Amino acid sequence: MIGERISGSFALRMAFREGRAGVRRIGVFMLAVALGVAALTGLRSFQADAEEAARLEARQLLGGDLRVQSQTPFSEGLEATLDSLAARGHQVARGVSLGTVVSAPGGPGGRLVQVNALEPAFPLTGELEEEPAGSWERAARGEGIVAGSDLILRELGVVPGDSLRVGSLRLPVLGTVRGLPLDPGFQTLAGPPLFMGLEALEEAGLLGFGSLAQYRAFVVAAEETRPGQLAFALRRAAPDRAVSIRTARQEAEGLAAGFRYLSGFLGLVGLAALLLGGIGVASAVHVYVRERIASVAVLRCLGARQGPVFASYLLQAAALGVAGSLLGAALGVGSQFLVPVVASGALPFELNPRLRAGPVLAGIGTGVWVSTAFALLPLLRVREIPPLAALRLEVGTEPAGGRLLRLLVLALLLGTVLALAALQLGSLAGGGGVTLALTLVLLLLAGIATLLVRGLRRLVPAGAPFALRQGLAGLHRPGNQTMPVLVALGFGAFLMGSLAVVEANLRDRVSLDLEGGPAVLLFDIQADQVDRVREHLRDAGVSEDPLPIIPARLDSVRGVPVSELLEGWDEDRRWVLRRLYRNTERGELDLRTERVTAGRWWDDAAPEGGPARISIEEGLAGDLGVGVGDEIVWDVQGVRVPSVVASLRAVEWAAFQPNFFVVFEPGALDGAPASWVALAPVGDPVTRDELRERIARDAPNVSFLDVSALRDTLERVARRVVLLFRSLAGFVLAGGFLVLLASLLTTRYLRRREGAILRTLGARGATVRGASLAEYDLLGVEAGGAGLLIGAGGGTLLLWWRFDGAGAVPWGVLGAVWAGVVLLTVAAGWLVTGPVLRSAPVLVLREGEGG
């Protein structure tokens, strides 16, 4: 017992004494750990803030205790139930929100916005912030329109007092308002909404059949009534699942789940940075231990047992892990408090960040665990250093007993990664996938690095410049940690590369111009307007006909009612059964974007009496489990319409053409309620403006979307997503550079000594510096090249897997990133080691300064 206690404190004392040297050696690697911990802590704290805000503001966000929402007007039964709730003292108010195009007369083309039309009773809960006061009251009475924020007014190019064209109306902009219910999803993607009175919306003629509207009702329960009970009553009145009934609590949970998903995904990046830090730590400890062989051997000679010596080093690693993690946690909390400043407006609610013990402790714990676990592998060597090493330096044998231990530690590391990834994603399978992919990429990077470094050394001819060969040799410098540096940098480049490929492909695909020029999109064309719109299109030189859109839901598939099918299906597949399909009917195949893959397209007249023939997109057919000859019954506005699958089609969705999952043969849906859309190229801006004017006069409810406006919206969304991913990849790349920096700092003295030896042997200063530059250059070229190439490969695979095929690789972008990586690597190397290379050669004579 006493012996134990003595050796325990011995370990501590030794750890403390030696730690002073350790801090200098490994300390920098802790920065990489800190980076990862910062990301994890920051994200988890942000997520907690967001969840809390979602809970606190759920009622206000939802617009009440309860919201009923449907893509079609409410049924009479549902309306009656709502009325009876109002009669019993609950507050009930109605609204419609829809996506439509508004424009400033005389201003630039239109912009797709969300218009929320509400009864004057709003807001049912919470406070209204408006500027100027009374704006909403006036807007609710139909006197004008108010904006969800200044932002949208600026984008439309109007100020309060100007007017906007909304459908057939011109409405003055009255001001801005916050606190009315909106659609957070739409806001996050496309920007803040406009609000107006419900009656004015009907007057504007925007509510034609098939418009992209959501009909909504909001309920605030009277005292003593649980919203859940009301939801139950409403659900009985609207058993159709197409009507969504949501309580504030469900809304909060939905939002929270969204944030959990987002931060779980983003946290993977933090995890990747942390793992790079772990790799850095492992390699630094490896070097450190090798330097310590002599002192360990001396300690062993002096009678220290294996255990305490090992423990002393483990303690050092853990202590540095704690330091790095504390720093990281502090950084993470700092960024948590920055989020509300940076992201204001992009979030549907206000964040009130506060220090949270949970995420901070979790971040620190993860950081300490990862750095200790990664240090374990190289530390095993400490146990294997025999006292004899003090006498003979060249002892390098590895006892066989260590192998099992080493395997165990490796298993522990893999387990750690798996556990962290699984926790982060909340799914074991997801965690396994990430671990597998991560391991694969890292192994690939390590493999390529080995091959290239070894192979290059053989390939470079003996006659090549001395500096180049010396630089190449430098990659083999003991303690240089070439491999971890290459892997860490390469991993950052990998993320950059895959991102570049995916981005370029998706951008290429969503080309919004039609063959005849920039397109205009007309939607919500009503039955009695089709002929007039077609005429206007002809006058504008467009030959395309408007296409009908017939909304329908599935009623039964292969004779089995949807309600029965739903029971057997997973939640994430059920949507296919429940969703509203916007079908069309057409005589011809659209050869630009479609191709029949099974069955036959109809080129004859419909057979008398039988079910209507349909052609169905092959992916959907797979999801529904139907093939040619199977029967599907549709519910078209309450009417059951039987159909039989005549063909399957492959559809190129990315092409900017109206595409449909389901096409009926012509005439099959005659008489069914429909609206029409037209997508037409109108290259000449003057013709386009004329067309806009004529449509606005003749069919004011028709949304006329200059696709360039849509392009703005799409690009805004794409830019946000791309920016997010870019900064994440950049974050990981920064982690890679930290590992590089740390390795440079730890090899500074080695490099200085090497430079001095070379100078003693007669090398000129330029030669020594050239060798260093060549080394950094090789590092950057290799890491960047391998990482980007693997990334491009990975991105291409992803495109094939997720998007059926990949196009060109953006070599220009990859080349630029590559050059950037090389430049940064050389610059970092030069900054850190340049000064020491200039020291005088006499240094070689003095021992103790080397190594």
Added chain:
Amino acid sequence: MRVEVEGIEKSFRSGGRTLRVLEGVDFVVEAGSRTAIVGPSGSGKTTLLGILAGLEQPGGGTVRIGGTDLFALTEDGRAEFRARHLGFVFQTFHLLPALTARENVQVPLELLPASLRPPPAEIRARAEAYLERVGLGERGHHYPLQLSGGEQQRVALARAFVTRPALLFADEPTGNLDRETGARIVELLEELNREAGTTLVLVTHDGGLAASMDRVLTFRDGVPRPEAA
């Protein structure tokens, strides 16, 4: 090559105090001769050797080697001078850890000015020949870490001699080696001196080694003084 040393002074400032190490050193080393410098630890032997090889600037005085005033040259000029004419062996070997034994031996040849540099194949052949000479013909592909202390010092010797320098400095070349290995190193040194006529200047603690030289300079009070050999 003849070495003329005149009035060399060197002092170090550390912690505000000045430590005078060399106080006006004068001596001449004849071409082809073998000189030992001895003295207690800390007396300035290494400092002197560093100045003789042009690794460090003296506080005053001149060093002429084969008539060239070392410190009239630029830093790079001295480097080139070393590459052409000088060899150096350190007490702690100082092999480049990232290079194999053979590559270490090749380095001085590769650093020669282009006009004097042999073609790559010959560089390699000569390095191999010198490794053979020091008994390490089979170990050329090993890295320094894979070699014992004595073997590393033999590689360092091969590296010092591969350019057939006119003048070789050695700072306690056997100081870190066991007696037997040390004796082999000395044998090699003398052999190479006999064959190439290399001028030897070496610092040593080994009385036997010192006694086998032509001349012994003993450090006393900051100045090496000749003693009867």
